Every structure is written in C-alpha cells, then in structure tokens.
Amino acid sequence: MAASWSRAPTRSCWPGAASTPASTPVSSWSWTSIKTTQWSVPTVSQESSPLILTIDVGTSSTRAILFDAQARPLPGHVAQRANRLETTADGGAVFDAGHLLENVVAVIDQILDGAGPLAHQIGAVAMDTLVGNLVGLDAQGKPVTPVFIYADTRNAADAQALRQELGPEGMAASHNRTGCLIHTSYLPARFRWIQRTHPEWLQAVRHWTGIGEYILQEFLGQRCMSYSVASWSGLLNRFELTWDAEWLDRLPIREEQLFPLGDIDQPLQGLRAPWAERWPALDRVPWLPAIGDGAAANIGSGCDDPAHIALTIGSTGAMRVVVDPGLERVPEGLWLYRVDRRRALLGGATTEGGNLFAWLRQTLQLPEPGELEAALAERVRRQDASGHAVDHGLTVLPFVAGERAPGWREDARASLVGFTLHTDPIDIVQAGLEGIAYRFALIYRRILPHLGEWRNDHQIIASGGAVLSSPAWLQILADALGKPVLTLVEKESTSRGLALLALEQLGCIRRPSALPPETGATYLPDPLHHARHQEGIARQEALYAKLVASRSGAFHGGS
Incomplete structure (x- = not known):
C-alpha cells in the first residue's frame, strides 16, 4: 500500500486536485526557520518505512x-x-x-x-x-x-x-x-x-x-x-x-x-x-x-538551502545553490531554475570541465594519472625562497566547447597565452585547471550577494568524477574560491536526491538534509595562493575582454 502524501495537491494537472491561482505568492518560505551550519541528525518517521x-x-x-x-x-x-x-x-x-x-x-x-x-x-x-x-x-x-x-x-x-x-x-x-x-x-x-x-x-x-x-x-x-x-x-x-x-x-x-x-x-x-x-x-x-537532473543532484548532495553550495565537475561543470524563489532580480550571467515552487536553484554551468582535462592529458602525452597528480600537487603550492607563491605566467581561456556562464558566448574559443621556451606540459595542465576554477570563481562572486545571512557561513560541496579524481584540482578550487571545499563520497547523488524528495513528500522526513550525505576530505584554502589566484582571475578577465567580449556577434550574457 502506498503511503499517503503529506500535502494536498494545489493545481490541476493531477485529476481531481484543488486549483490554486497562478498568482499565488511563492516567496513565503522563511529561510530563518531552516538555517543549518552543520549537518543535522538523521530522523525518519517510524510510522512507515x-x-x-x-x-x-x-x-x-x-x-x-x-x-x-x-x-x-x-x-x-x-x-x-x-x-x-x-x-x-x-x-x-x-x-x-x-x-x-x-x-x-x-x-x-x-x-x-x-x-x-x-x-x-x-x-x-x-x-x-x-x-x-x-x-x-x-x-x-x-x-x-x-x-x-x-x-x-x-x-x-x-x-x-x-x-x-x-x-x-x-x-x-x-x-x-x-x-x-x-x-x-x-x-x-x-x-x-x-x-x-x-x-x-x-x-x-x-x-x-x-x-x-x-x-x-x-x-x-x-x-x-x-x-x-x-x-x-x-x-x-x-x-x-x-x-x-x-x-x-x-x-x-x-x-x-x-x-x-x-x-x-x-x-x-x-x-x-x-x-x-x-x-x-x-x-x-x-x-x-519528473524534475530536472540538476535539481535532484543538488538535493542529493545535501545542498538544499543557501548554507550549502554544490560544485559539480564531470565532463562539464556547474555551481548551484538553493535560494528563495522570490529573488527580485536574477544576477547577471546566472540562471535561476526551480526545484519546486518553494525552492529555486541559482547558479551557472560551464561547457568545460573534465573534457578539457582529458584533452590535455591526451594531447600533451602526459604521465600516468598517479604520476601526473603527484606533479600537480607539488606545483599548486609552490613557493620561492622568500615564501612567495610561484606563478607559471600562463593565462588560459578554457572554452573548448564555447562558453556558458557567466558570459554566454557560444563563439568563444580556448586560448593559451604567456608560454615560453621554459613552459612544460605540467605548467599547461595546471593553467588549464586553474582557468576552469577561475570561471567558477566568477560564478561564485555572483552567487555570494544572494546568500543572505549565509554569505560568510556556508559550505561548498564538490562532486563529479573528474574533480574527485584529482586532489590537486580540488586544492586549486579551494585556493581560487578562498573557501574550504568539502568532497562528496556519495556515488548516486542525483538518484539519492529523488529518493529524498519522495521521502519528504511522503512525510518520512521534514526536509532532505535531515538525511545528510556521506562526505570525505576537506580542502582548505591558503591565503598566499588565494591572492595569487585573484591576480590570475584578473589576467583571465583582461584576456577575455580582448579576445572574446570585444568581438561582435553572439550576445554577452547579462541582465
């Protein structure tokens, strides 16, 4: 026997459901009532399983x-x-x-x-x-x-x-x-x-x-x-x-x-x-x-409120956070989707991610993954004798398949600038991974003003096979964002998100984060390297302005 639903239907696509006018306000969710700074203890109704x-x-x-x-x-x-x-x-x-x-x-x-x-x-x-x-x-x-x-x-x-x-x-x-x-x-x-x-x-x-x-x-x-x-x-x-x-x-x-x-x-x-x-x-x-796969993935990652931002990198990438749907204006270059009428999903997606990493490995004939990872791990935290961060001098626009957030230039192409006779393949790979991290940093900057009281009190949860397979890349992301990056151990976050939403509707849990996901290592940012990456982001933005934004043609996204 199916368990009964915890709420009555409110619109007419379910036969026999009561009707609610489309103009019913959707911004009445009180974020204060669900603030979480740490994962809560799992609770499941004992009446039905x-x-x-x-x-x-x-x-x-x-x-x-x-x-x-x-x-x-x-x-x-x-x-x-x-x-x-x-x-x-x-x-x-x-x-x-x-x-x-x-x-x-x-x-x-x-x-x-x-x-x-x-x-x-x-x-x-x-x-x-x-x-x-x-x-x-x-x-x-x-x-x-x-x-x-x-x-x-x-x-x-x-x-x-x-x-x-x-x-x-x-x-x-x-x-x-x-x-x-x-x-x-x-x-x-x-x-x-x-x-x-x-x-x-x-x-x-x-x-x-x-x-x-x-x-x-x-x-x-x-x-x-x-x-x-x-x-x-x-x-x-x-x-x-x-x-x-x-x-x-x-x-x-x-x-x-x-x-x-x-x-x-x-x-x-x-x-x-x-x-x-x-x-x-x-x-x-x-x-x-049916719901969107991105919405399900966010919920399954434990990111169901503004205190938890989901960062996913597989072949491509996305950064998303659940916010109040009553947002007055959608930030420039970002999208605003829905989980449901009570929860909106603010963020941006990139066309680049593990696809660029894989292309670099193949094209540059790099060492085996273990050896490559060890070399990257050594370089991402390099310092000179004076304790200053060492920079490779490269700037990468990582647009191997056009650009989505935040500029939305379909005609954008990848670029590598600044190499010399002393540049080696590991430098290029590092610069490529940093170039992707910088696009997420730009998305993150646009998200931050809309986190309300969680602006300085939130977690970034990383998932996706491409990024979880590279601790060096996770460290680059933490340093570029200037925020700890917590890794997700759950392998089925999208399907898990569906299960959580169904359990919420059945009344078994009050909200999805009542059943937190399994998490792994946390990567902490280093202030010295965070400062270096801010300079790198500025160089990338300047290069973008010269090579992409200055060209006529496709619209440069915004609102």
Whole structure:
C-alpha cells in the first residue's frame, strides 16, 4: 500500500486536485526557520518505512535504483541501460523517444524482477531527466519528432536573431522573467529553428513536451510538467509560475500545446494498460512529476538551502545553490531554475570541465594519472625562497566547447597565452585547471550577494568524477574560491536526491538534509595562493575582454 502524501495537491494537472491561482505568492518560505551550519541528525518517521524507486534518464544512460526510507540504495537493486545519443556534424544532438522509453521500461522490469516481494513496499516513484529537451507528440500522444537536447546547437543563428530582435532591454526583461538567457540550450531558439527548418512539424504536433513527461503520459495517461523541468525551458514565468505569455506571442506555439504545469507534491497515480498488468506493484503508487537532473543532484548532495553550495565537475561543470524563489532580480550571467515552487536553484554551468582535462592529458602525452597528480600537487603550492607563491605566467581561456556562464558566448574559443621556451606540459595542465576554477570563481562572486545571512557561513560541496579524481584540482578550487571545499563520497547523488524528495513528500522526513550525505576530505584554502589566484582571475578577465567580449556577434550574457 502506498503511503499517503503529506500535502494536498494545489493545481490541476493531477485529476481531481484543488486549483490554486497562478498568482499565488511563492516567496513565503522563511529561510530563518531552516538555517543549518552543520549537518543535522538523521530522523525518519517510524510510522512507515517505504521504499522509493528512482529513475534517472541522463545523457549517457538510464538508471533505476531502489532506496530505503533513509535514502540508502539497496545493494544489488540497480539497473542501467546505455542511452544512444545521435549527433551530426552540423551540431545536431537528439535521442529517439522510443529508445528512451524502452530503456525506462527495461530498468523498471529489472528492478521489479529482482525485488520480488520487496516491490510491494515501494511507496513512491520519482524520476529526473536531462533538461532543456523537447519532443513533439501527435494527437495520439506518439512522438513525431526526435528528442532535441540542450547540446543541439543547430539553432545558433536563431538564438542570435532573437538577441537582435529583443535588444538589450528585451533580453534583460526575459532573463529576469524566466531565469534563462537567450541561448541554444533553451526552447525559444529551438522553436524558431523548427519554424525555419521543419515547419511541417508545427502542423503535425499536437503537444510539445519533455521526454520525462512523454514517458509518464505513456505510463499513466496524464499530462503534467513540473515547475522544475519547465524552469529549464526558458518559457516559464518565474513570478507567476505559468507559461510566459510574452514568449508565446513570439513563438509558433500556443499555450494549449504545452503540458499543464504542476509541482512535485501533485502525484500522478493509476497505471494504464498494459503497464498496470505488467507492474501491479506500481499500479496505485504515486509517481512524482519528473524534475530536472540538476535539481535532484543538488538535493542529493545535501545542498538544499543557501548554507550549502554544490560544485559539480564531470565532463562539464556547474555551481548551484538553493535560494528563495522570490529573488527580485536574477544576477547577471546566472540562471535561476526551480526545484519546486518553494525552492529555486541559482547558479551557472560551464561547457568545460573534465573534457578539457582529458584533452590535455591526451594531447600533451602526459604521465600516468598517479604520476601526473603527484606533479600537480607539488606545483599548486609552490613557493620561492622568500615564501612567495610561484606563478607559471600562463593565462588560459578554457572554452573548448564555447562558453556558458557567466558570459554566454557560444563563439568563444580556448586560448593559451604567456608560454615560453621554459613552459612544460605540467605548467599547461595546471593553467588549464586553474582557468576552469577561475570561471567558477566568477560564478561564485555572483552567487555570494544572494546568500543572505549565509554569505560568510556556508559550505561548498564538490562532486563529479573528474574533480574527485584529482586532489590537486580540488586544492586549486579551494585556493581560487578562498573557501574550504568539502568532497562528496556519495556515488548516486542525483538518484539519492529523488529518493529524498519522495521521502519528504511522503512525510518520512521534514526536509532532505535531515538525511545528510556521506562526505570525505576537506580542502582548505591558503591565503598566499588565494591572492595569487585573484591576480590570475584578473589576467583571465583582461584576456577575455580582448579576445572574446570585444568581438561582435553572439550576445554577452547579462541582465
């Protein structure tokens, strides 16, 4: 039997739910009541101990995991299928919707088959997906387009045309209304590209939605898009929590073509045929509307308030913090997404991260990882005989795949300046890792003024395979940011975040951080090297101004 929800639904995407006007204030959350400076003691309701089934639809794979009521994965109850991304030389990046649906079905089958009688203890199903994706459905709810993802850049010309069409004031207004900038990863430019290159799709499509919403409609026969997923589209009015009327007036779509909006406390329930017969243990279990993978990762990392900033570096990177959604203005160069109606996610993402580190290792034919790490560790804290930090003299713009936050220049390219005959490969790698750290320092500077009373009393929690594999890089980040960096041991932070949100909705925990994640080493900043890195950041900004910002073309992000 499914446990009951702790709050009643408040909008109409769940059949039978009460309706709340879209203008209901969303800024009433009191941060004072939830201040934390240290992790709290785990507490779980003793009245029920449900299991949570999580489904993570990512770029590389689809994963399903069973978690217990303390947000711990059950050993052996993990299923994974590789996702097949199709890319083209002109910048295309799409999935086949049927392929992703098959993968979700396969991992659910595997989990339920392996769970046996435990399957009947599942109290909720929670899903996240990669965000910024789009698929068109016909009148029968079947896909008639590929699933376009955020990495598809064929709409670059359309993004640039929108910037020119709106002008600086219009772009600033849109940024503040939606929390998103004009960029290829968001839907305004995607719809303009569809209008320009595939107008036949506009005639064939009845509804436009995301892959998670399509899958849940297939299973449950209900249409709903969470505020979380919608906030990554560039079309959600963050003040009214409605589809943005000004953008709809500019785009070749109508509001009724988009899925109704709702929140994670509005479960979908009641599988339709043939899924009810296939998965009887899930038939009457509540399914949370899908949320964005970044939101789930933040929650799973223990970063559910302004006292904890998540810093993630895999192939690419992101820095995010949960803040009050009533923020008056979105900071220049950052985005503002949603976890739900009560929690916003402020931050910025980078196109560079472990991808640059891997390219440097391969191109420069560097030593084995252990030897390279030892060499980097020695250099990041070098001092001369007088006790001064030793600098390699290099400045790197790390834009191997264009730039996102904070400048949002799609045309930016990587640069290395300052090398001499005495520069060696380790110097270049160090400068590259520092160059990425400096982009995070610029994002961090923009976040700090919005932490309120936590501005000087917060933690930075680092996760991601690329950065956790390099203690030297973690030390560079701590020194560049001037703040201790705490490492995350949890391996399944995104899926864990889903489990925590489901447990919160079931009333098992008051808030996600009631069950803190496992953490590891802390890297402390050194004042001497922090000062050196501030000089390095200034050099990078000066180089950026000369090589990137001074060029005409793509919009330099801001509001």
